[in-house]
Amino acid sequence: MPNDAAAELARLVDLATPFAIRAAVALRLPELVAGGTTTTADLAATSGSDADSLDRLLRHLVNVGLFAVEDGEYALTDLSRELLSEQQRWQRGWLALDGPGAKMDLAYSGMLHSVRTGESAYGHAHGVDFWTDYQRDEKLRLFFGAIMAAHAWQTGPAVAADYDWTAVNRVLDVGGGIGALLSEVLLKHPHLHGAVLDLPPVRPEAEQALADAGLAGRAEFVGGSFFDPLPTGYDVLLVSRVLTDWNDEDAAKILRRCAETGARVVVVEVLAGTEHAKNNSSFDLQSLTLLGGRERTIDDFHALAASAGLAVRGTHEGQGGLVVVECVAV
Numbered sequence: 001m002p003n004d005a006a007a008e009l010a011r012l013v014d015l016a017t018p019f020a021i022r023a024a025v026a027l028r029l030p031e032l033v034a035g036g037t038t039t040t041a042d043l044a045a046t047s048g049s050d051a052d053s054l055d056r057l058l059r060h061l062v063n064v065g066l067f068a069v070e071d072g073e074y075a076l077t078d079l080s081r082e083l084l085s086e087q088q089r090w091q092r093g094w095l096a097l098d099g100p101g102a103k104m105d106l107a108y109s110g111m112l113h114s115v116r117t118g119e120s121a122y123g124h125a126h127g128v129d130f131w132t133d134y135q136r137d138e139k140l141r142l143f144f145g146a147i148m149a150a151h152a153w154q155t156g157p158a159v160a161a162d163y164d165w166t167a168v169n170r171v172l173d174v175g176g177g178i179g180a181l182l183s184e185v186l187l188k189h190p191h192l193h194g195a196v197l198d199l200p201p202v203r204p205e206a207e208q209a210l211a212d213a214g215l216a217g218r219a220e221f222v223g224g225s226f227f228d229p230l231p232t233g234y235d236v237l238l239v240s241r242v243l244t245d246w247n248d249e250d251a252a253k254i255l256r257r258c259a260e261t262g263a264r265v266v267v268v269e270v271l272a273g274t275e276h277a278k279n280n281s282s283f284d285l286q287s288l289t290l291l292g293g294r295e296r297t298i299d300d301f302h303a304l305a306a307s308a309g310l311a312v313r314g315t316h317e318g319q320g321g322l323v324v325v326e327c328v329a330v
């Protein structure tokens with residue numbers, strides 16, 4: 001009989017379970033069982049699986065409590081009911097083993113490379129770096145963009161309300177994705193005009209989102225890279241949840257491009273160590289392995305701004321670790 005620590009260790013290192021659950025999600029096994037398809041033969045036929053292999057998968061899923069079984073009929077448990085709940089809709093999208101979320105998570109397989117070098121491990125797992133893959137894999141880009149937009153729709157109202165936009169006319173949302181944050185700001189402040197600068201492949205979804213927000217006449221999409229010279233003529237450059245994707249050297253390069261325009265630079269981030277994610281330390285490791293990025297403290301932002309020729313004029317902390325750092329060129 002293993003002792004408690006040995007059992008806990010065995011549980012922690014077992015990779016079969018997360019992959020088995022992700023395979024079940026991809027095969028829609030919880031949905032099928034909930035809909036009355038309950039035998040291995042029927043589940044295999046409906047999900048397009050090899051019956052023997054599916055049986056072995058189901059045996060493990062029963063062992064870990066995802067399903068119950070009686071007389072060869074599978075049934076839901078609290079775990080599978082939870083997986084099917086509306087609150088877990090996002091999580092299901094992330095878990096499916098054949099989907100973009102799992103593709104991102106596979107970067108964890110290169111964690112040793114990340115820890116040794118401080119670099120993203122995505123290329124280690126997929127042979128190409130994340131941002132290159134993101135530009136050519138539409139499913140990955142739309143999935144990542146939707147996660148970002150969901151986040152921006154939470155933080156956007158705070159930025160729109162808390163920052164003083166009265167003396168501002170034109171805003172550039174640098175690395176603004178589909179413009180979720182810019183939309184919040186423009187909708188709340190009708191005197192503002194703006195643009196989203198992001199990688200060219202983001203254009204269709206960004207233009208659609210801006211049009212859907214009723215902002216087609218007040219906001220445009222500018223395709224480009226924030227490592228190249230940025231367009232001028234804007235009073236404020238918003239840099240939201242962008243620096244977190246990069247190491248200090250690259251983050252400083254982005255801020256230097258912003259500083260060159262002479263505009264005020266408003267950095268929006270979530271502070272390191274705050275409980276915005278269920279498990280902040282694992283979120284941070286995901287940032288490292290997926291992107292080579294990092295979360296930062298207020299002191300880190302001061303240092304980063306200084307290294308890019310900017311001075312921090314003020315910081316404002318909001319709920320959930322949200323921080324708005326206003327910088328000006330020195």
Ligand SMILES: C[S@@+](CC[C@H](N)C(=O)[O-])C[C@H]1O[C@@H](n2cnc3c(N)ncnc32)[C@H](O)[C@@H]1O
Nearest residue numbers: 148149152175176177198199224225226240241
């Ligand atoms: C983490 S998302 C943040 C999106 C948005 N600002 C927000 O707050 O939700 C990072 C964004 O940076 C963009 N991006 C990545 N590399 C870029 C580059 N070299 N130039 C411009 N945008 C880039 C991505 O397309 C993505 O939209």
